[in-house]
Amino acid sequence: MPPEPTTTDARPAYVEVALDLPVDRLFTYRVPAEQRTHADVGHRVLVPFRGRSLMGFVAGVGDAEPDFKVLDVREAPDAHALLGPELLELGRFIARYYGTSLGEALAAMVPRGVRHKGKGHRRRRVTLADDAKAVERDAAGKLSEPQQRILRRLRKHPEGFLLTDLCRAAHVSVSPVQTLAKHGIVALTTERSHGDALEEAAREAPHTEPLDPTDDQRRSIDALIAALDAERYRTFLLLGVTGSGKTEVYLQAMARCIAQGRQAIVLVPEIALTPQTVKRFRGRFDRVAVLHSGMTDAERAKAWRRIKAGEADVVIGPRSAIFAPVPRLGLLVVDEEHETSFKQQNAPRYHARDVGLVRAKAAGAVVVLGSATPALESYKNALDGRYELLDLPRRVGGRSLPSVQIVDRTSGEERQRRRAHIGRTLEIRMREALTAGGQVILLQNRRGYATSVACPRCGFLVECKHCDVTLTFHRSDAVAMCHLCGHERRVPGACPDCALPRLEFRGVGTQTVEEELEALFPDARVARMDSDSMATRDAYEDVLGRFEAGAIDVLVGTQMIAKGLDFPNVRLVGIVSADTALALPDFRAGERTFGLLAQVSGRAGRGDADGRVVVQTTMPNHPAIQLAAEQDYPKFARGALEDREQFGYPPFRRLLRVVVRGKRPEAVADRARDVQQVIVRSASPRAEILGPAVPPIGRVQGFHRQQVIVKAPEPREIATVVRALRAAKRPQRGVEEAWDVDPVGVL
DSSP states (O other): OOOOOOOOTTTEEEEEEEEEEOOSSSSEEEEEEGGGGGGGTTHHHEEEEEEEEEEEEEEEOSSSSSSOOOOOOOBBOOOSSSSSSSHHHHHHHHHHTTTTOOOHHHHHSSOHHHHHOOOOEHHHHEEEEETHOOOOHTTTOOOOOHHHHHHHHHHHOTTOOEEEHHHHEEEEEEEHHHHHTTTTSSEEEEEEEEOOHHHHHHHHHHHOOOOOOOOOHHEEEEHHHHHHHSOOOOOEEEOOOSOOHHHHHHHHHHHHHHHHOOOOHHHHHGOOHHHHHHHHTTTOOOOOEEETTTTTTHHHHHHHHHHHHTOOSSEEEEEGGGGOSSEEEEEEEEEEETOGGGGSSSSSSSBHHHHHHHHHHHHHHHEEEESSSSHHHHHHHHTTTTEEEEEEOOOOOOOOOOOEEEETHHHHGGGOOOOSSHHHHHHHHHHHHTTTTTTTEEEOOSSSSSSSEOTTTTOOOOOOOSSSSSEEEEETTEEOOOOTTOOOOOOOOOOTTTTSOOOOSSSSOOOOOHHHHHOTTSSSSSEETTTTTTTTTHHHHHHHHHTTTTTOOEEESSSGGGSSSOOOOOEHHHHHHHHHTTTOOTTTTTHHHHHHHHHHHHHHOSSOOOOOOOOEETTTOOHHHHHHHHOOOHHHHHHHHHHHHHHHOOTEEEEEEEEEEEEEEEHHHHHHHHHHHHHHSSSTTTTTEEEEEEOSSSSEETTEEEEEEEEHHHHHHHHHHHHHHHHHHHHHTTHHHHHHHSSSOOO
């Protein structure tokens, strides 16, 4: 039995510690007398665990001596608790609802630089060594695939990469970089960080005054201010078309919140966290803090401690910013609340929007969920009265929404050139926009040059040896690459199956579009934005800065250009292939397509000139495409909700997805059957159980996968199944199991 809790001003002799381990229990330790003032609930403690030292959080205290042998706490480093009662309770909710350990939940709430002392404002940079070529020749044939990927990227960037950026771009861990450094092929140097770029941008922002709201904005602002004045929990869904001024509504509500002596948290998708975004808030408020993954550990730790000390009125960041330790939360804004990036994809698999609702309710705070294309779950909550709907149906300044032209790519007249991806209509509209001095944004939500390489005679496909997907050809690197695991290979000169001497490139990516643009518009200044071209930390801000300054005429990219950008000179938005995601076997495919098209269309016509949008598609009559062109979210949502209800998907059913993976397919299948039996025994009669079955992508990174999906009417029914899975016998060695409550995808 755990020790009896005592009041926080007592000096506990024993503590219950939550460790960052996938173990569903707390561990008891004795606190030496000299450390008892620093070992209370919410404090960190360093404890021995199976031959090593681990840092954990105190989750309970007591004086009663346990009836089993306990070890001593080794260190209690904090004078004050890092986690207060509110965040501790939130951690317990995350552990309970998402089926994770309390230690994992609490560790996710505190930045690594705070949990483990940040190593100063220094970063490691990786460059090719001076004599890398000679050493590499000696090592020919001995380099691993990850090492070869590292070297290919460094050859293209002589200035090198920050270590974290290189690992992300090359799909590698730190280990192969260190091995290359040990052999003298790359050099690892340490450099001082000159501060976070977003924080610097915030400091430079000129002060702005509140704008005169439109009638629609005024109604929304008044509703939020009334809720703030009442100081009680309420949730609003702010449904506003692109360019309708949602940010100004947020800002004026924040001003009232701050005047009350409370703080605001603003969650944005990581992709939208740009200097442009931060400047809008810093221009209105002096005490703004930013938390995001691009900061060094020490930078995040410094910002976190500022927030905890009450030195920030507004905190901006992606999903982990929901755990910002603001002393008195008054307002939570979730901008682009439909974005799937708010869902954590590894343990603890929390959704920041949903966790934010729980936190706000406990704090008596007001929540604003903002989007032009809300998640269907949120919209249904508004229709049912759980949320209050605020509507911004018109753009500010009397500007009209851009005119949208849907172009059927199967039409013969569109095929003016063989294998052209920019059709006749889109080319004409681009010439008109550029001639008028405007800028153009082109969306193609696939990176690379060709999405597959195939033999036109026998159908052979160049596939990943680790994953069940085809490789994407990247012309700039002259390799075929897996976008799941990073595996790369040269394209064969002939088909391995039938010996046809030339393989065929199929599909279109951003590199293809960029090449075609350079041929069609040789005088235009073209830039590409995707995760390949934006390999370094500063590249994203650099390209957007040049686009804003008018130094780029055409910006082509993936979904990272679709949201959060406000450039008044964009006259035309072109969508090269609108139906890229519609064929995916995922129940959210239509919703995602509608959202992406509506969002990117909204980048056009934000200045004095009218905007135009050209949507190229092979499915011109699909509702997601038709209604996105009309910017008619309510009509799209009505149809999509009918489909979801018919087939038993959210928001009418709650989902649990259990994924089993391992190197041996037989062991994976055996464990998946065991999981299914646990679910059958614990699920309510109202639950529907799908599987076990191989998911659409059956093998990822060399691991075979099977999944079981549970649909149930109520969250408590899913929680019952999760508890049963947590209590079940662990899988055999070599097999891993993960359960995802409220998954955002099933691929």
